Amino acid sequence: MLRTVNRVLLGLLGLGLFALGGAVLLGGLDLPRRWDFGMPGWWPFRGPDDVVLGTEGRTRWREEGWWWPTVIAVLAVLLVLLLWWLLAQRRRHLGGVLVDSGDGAAARLDGGTLEDVIEEEAQALDGVSGAHVRLTGRSSAPAARVRLLLEPHANPARTLGRLSRETLANARDSAGLDRLPSKVRLKEVRHHARRVG
Template sequence: MLRVVNRVLIGVVGLALVVAGGSVLAVGLGVKPPSWWVHDGRHDVLLSDAQRTRWRGDGWWWPTVLAVLAVLVLLALWWLVAVLRRRRLTEVAVSTGDGEGALLRGRALEGVLATDAGDLEGVAHAHVRLVGTRTAPEARVRLGLEPHVDPGVALDHLTANALAHARDSAGLTTLPTEVWLKAVKHRAERVS
């Protein structure tokens, strides 16, 4: 969701900047703007001296300007942190047994876990995401179950098979996991 909001916001801001910059460039190069446009001609300014100094003497003006700028800076910082923060675990530290270690790609472990979980009887589809740190990963598993499957049995099979296999293969002592179970809805089919 955040990725979609991020892309839409970047697109809107980018489009607004391109349109504003293009209009200023076009008017500066001598293109005659329409009558409703903010610039009248090549030597026009965006804000006249009267417009810039209109509220300068009022007591509310500068606190309002500073508050708006502070809110914009905080929103920009929040956006930057949200973009830079990684949602997925990129690598997992694997114990090799000889005191050394290796790094396993997070997506590879996610793929194996999803394949193992999807191979369980009655599981229509499985999606896995790893979060946490490289030394203490956590799994988020979403299972789409067929209507005839008992959720408790599916959860037991997932724990005993796929999760145990992933934990043992990566040499992890624990692999905390959140599992979301959802029934798969099938479209009605005509039987003849």
Template sequence: MRNPVNRVLLGLLGLALVVLGGSALAAGLGMPVPSWWPFSGRDDVLLSAADRTRWRDEGWWWPVVIAALAVAALLALWWLLAQLRGKRLGTVRVGDPADSVLLRGRALERVLGEEVEAVPGVSRAAVSLKGSRTAPRARISLTVTPSADPAGVVAEVTETALARAGGSIGTGRLPGVLRLHGRGRGRRVQ
């Protein structure tokens, strides 16, 4: 969700909040504001007493308000988590820049994951691509079997799977970070 549309929407929302808050502050401080502005002076309020109590006796009012606020809070939380989540590579450029094609990052992740899982001693692999279209990097999380030789697994993955993936997209060798997991804590190997 980190794209120009997201940044533009975030910028417009921030600008609207600054203008709204600034106009309320300016009116509250007694500064001149346009006559059509919703806040006209120091004693003006956002909602009058009649506006605040208008729907209070209606049975549907508070459930609708609470539901709308809950949906808004969940959407804001979803958006925040989307911003914090690491950016996965959507596409990878394959071939020379003059006559290249774009390959979906998920497709390369899936194929690379299947190839890594075929390495003896690996029981499970999760692959994600980071970086840019022209310089991708792989992050591979491996679960190894208890009888696996970690050095042999790392050598096999780097010499076969990462080298083959880099050769297929035209970068020679795909750089990667391997994270090995076994029965104990994970160990990061570069």
């Protein structure tokens, strides 16, 4: 879910910045005059001598006592939200897991590969329609977040037991970890009734 939200937000932000940059470039290169087309009447910069924010726009609210505190508060909230978003991205995914190779040196196992293996094994369990795994924590002490999509006939207790005893135990043992704490979320697949004619 978070991955989808991130992609949508980044896509919208990128599209908006691309459109704004293209519009500024049109005015800066004086393309409306060269190619003989008009810009909308509300557009502030139509040529290379125009500015993005004119004198009237910069001085309109200068005399109002609430203007600058509001601008600063909005920008501060925006900065905090962007920093929170950045930090949320950083701690959501573990890039690698340190594995004891047995000869005194540590090897690094790619976190995405381990996630894929756990997902494949979890999806092979009876009654599991889909699985999503995300490794979090530190490379020396990883933790797993597992989401399972269960078919209506699945027994949640049995599926959870097999996931713990087989799938997660295999991942823990193959990576040479002492422990692999896990949070598992179970969700049932909802099938919609269809009319048969």
